[in-house]
Amino acid sequence: MTLTVTILGATGSIGRSTTDLLAQHPDRFRVGALVGGRDAVALAKLAREMGAQFAALADASAGPALAEALSGSGIPNGAGESAVLEAVARDADIVVAAVSGAAGLKPTHAALRLGRTVALANKESLVCAGDAFMRDAARYNAKLLPVDSEHNALAQALGNGPVSDVAKMTITASGGPFRTWTRERIAAASATEAAAHPTWSMGMKINIDSASLMNKGLELIEAHHLFALEPERLDVIVHPQSIVHGLVYWLDGAVTAGLAMPDMRVPIAHCLGLGDRLTIARGRPLDLAAAGSLTFEPADEARFPCLRIARAALADGGAAPTVMNAANEIAVAAFIRGAIRFYDIADLVERACEHFAARYRTAPADVDEALAIDAEVRAWSLEATPRMRAAG
Ligand code: MG
Numbered sequence: 001m002t003l004t005v006t007i008l009g010a011t012g013s014i015g016r017s018t019t020d021l022l023a024q025h026p027d028r029f030r031v032g033a034l035v036g037g038r039d040a041v042a043l044a045k046l047a048r049e050m051g052a053q054f055a056a057l058a059d060a061s062a063g064p065a066l067a068e069a070l071s072g073s074g075i076p077n078g079a080g081e082s083a084v085l086e087a088v089a090r091d092a093d094i095v096v097a098a099v100s101g102a103a104g105l106k107p108t109h110a111a112l113r114l115g116r117t118v119a120l121a122n123k124e125s126l127v128c129a130g131d132a133f134m135r136d137a138a139r140y141n142a143k144l145l146p147v148d149s150e151h152n153a154l155a156q157a158l159g160n161g162p163v164s165d166v167a168k169m170t171i172t173a174s175g176g177p178f179r180t181w182t183r184e185r186i187a188a189a190s191a192t193e194a195a196a197h198p199t200w201s202m203g204m205k206i207n208i209d210s211a212s213l214m215n216k217g218l219e220l221i222e223a224h225h226l227f228a229l230e231p232e233r234l235d236v237i238v239h240p241q242s243i244v245h246g247l248v249y250w251l252d253g254a255v256t257a258g259l260a261m262p263d264m265r266v267p268i269a270h271c272l273g274l275g276d277r278l279t280i281a282r283g284r285p286l287d288l289a290a291a292g293s294l295t296f297e298p299a300d301e302a303r304f305p306c307l308r309i310a311r312a313a314l315a316d317g318g319a320a321p322t323v324m325n326a327a328n329e330i331a332v333a334a335f336i337r338g339a340i341r342f343y344d345i346a347d348l349v350e351r352a353c354e355h356f357a358a359r360y361r362t363a364p365a366d367v368d369e370a371l372a373i374d375a376e377v378r379a380w381s382l383e384a385t386p387r388m389r390a391a392g
Contacts, residue, residue: 004053004091005272006032008084008107009098011042013203014121014147017264018096019050021272024281029272033087035099035107038062044069047077054090056083058103085110094272097122098147100203101329102374105129109367112142119271121147123218128322129370130225131363144226145271150219151226152267153246153258161250163227170247171219172239173299174199174262176211179240183303187343191336199242199262208332209306212345213299217310221321224314231314236307238297243286261286305346313353319360319373320353326377327352334385352381 005022009015015034022029031050036043038059044066047055055077057066063079070077078086088095088110096119097108104122109129111118113136120126125133137144146152150171158166177196178186194211195204209215216236223234237247242262249255260266261284269278288294301308306328313320331345340348356377364370 002030003028003093003272003274004032005029005094005096006034006087006090006092006111007096007098008035008088008104008111009037009096009100009121010034010046011036011039012098012100014096014098014264014268015046018098018268018272019046021265021269021278021280022050025278028278032092033090035084035087037099037103040065040069044073047075048073054087056087058084058099081106089114092116094119094274096147096268096271097125100124100205102128102326102371105367105371109133109136112136112144113140115140115142117143117145117274119145119147119268123148123222124325126222126225127218127325128374129364129367130221130321132366132370134225134228146222146226147264147267147271148219148222149245149260149262149264149267151223151246152270153244153260154223154227154248156270157246157248157256157258158227159256161248163229165251166227166229166233167249167251168233168235169223169227169229170235170237170249171216171223172242172244172246172296173213173216173236174210174242175238175240175297175299176213178211178303179238181303186303187341189342191338194335194342198240204336205329205332208335208345209328212306212342213304214306214310214328214332214345214349216299217307217314218325220310221314231311234314236299238299239294241291241294243288243291243294259286305343306349309346309350309353316353316357318362319364319370320357322364322370322373323356323360323377324349324353326374327381330378330381330385340385348381348384351384352377355380 031052033054034052035056040062057079060080095111095116098121108125195207197207245258247257313324327349331348334340
């Protein structure tokens, strides 16, 4: 049986890894809809190569360019929110939800409501509206498969074991480019330095989040929702080689871990396989003897305050993670364009969490509420950013 796979975020890094795998297994998969952001030429090229059944861009103004780039291909296409939702509504066995940022919430949730099997790579769905997403996944009988390497490793290490037998789960962090830097040196770091990720190749936003360890904080929040574990039973450990991705500590002292080379195709293949194992051409097998030693160290919340802030938001619950995520997106964008310094990211996020703490004690009931909070916090954070620069 051939499975139809739709990809939201097809031209990004996860989307590319997914199409690479699909192209390797043409007897097993066919491509349903491909959804991109605004790059008409890249999406059209991919849609032609993959024989997509539909192509859509989120940016409505890119519609004419997409239609032009796909002319003669016979591939129906569109642009804007309705076209994205049409792409989601098309028949698919698996939807890979890899749009980055808050823009991924609506299409991902639409796939859940259709009861699809969703390979989830969009972090914000669970960070901003985790309660609503998990509730609706159960309500609409949708299956959520974690694509992120850490959660995928946890899912594999957990197997069929009950979460009630788990003492704790730990996700690993590479430590990012600043792992060995002093606080003073980190304080003066440029966006280029922060974006130089040692083990994974990813987009700019997630690279900065990896340098600040905010990415690990977001992943703790995701793990809390995915595995229904309380914050106290979730942990981070720094592991520079990025070979062990997640560890499950059982009540009896046994530990099972998920290991793999740092290659996103491994967790994606696990999701696409739906219980079967897919071979990966041109994948490098894990060679532990060549790796030599695997090292571990505690995460330093003094040099990486974003991890402390994220843990606090997770513990606070309610909409704290929604607020934190929105402020972080604005702060990271400001850092990338050179408007603020590295530790200003944590300062802005912490101030936003304090500012909105009293207003948002309850978790967003649905995606619309999460997006409304997101928009309000973004507006506040944009206002706060230049003041911070002047003060600093
Ligand atoms: Mg990750």
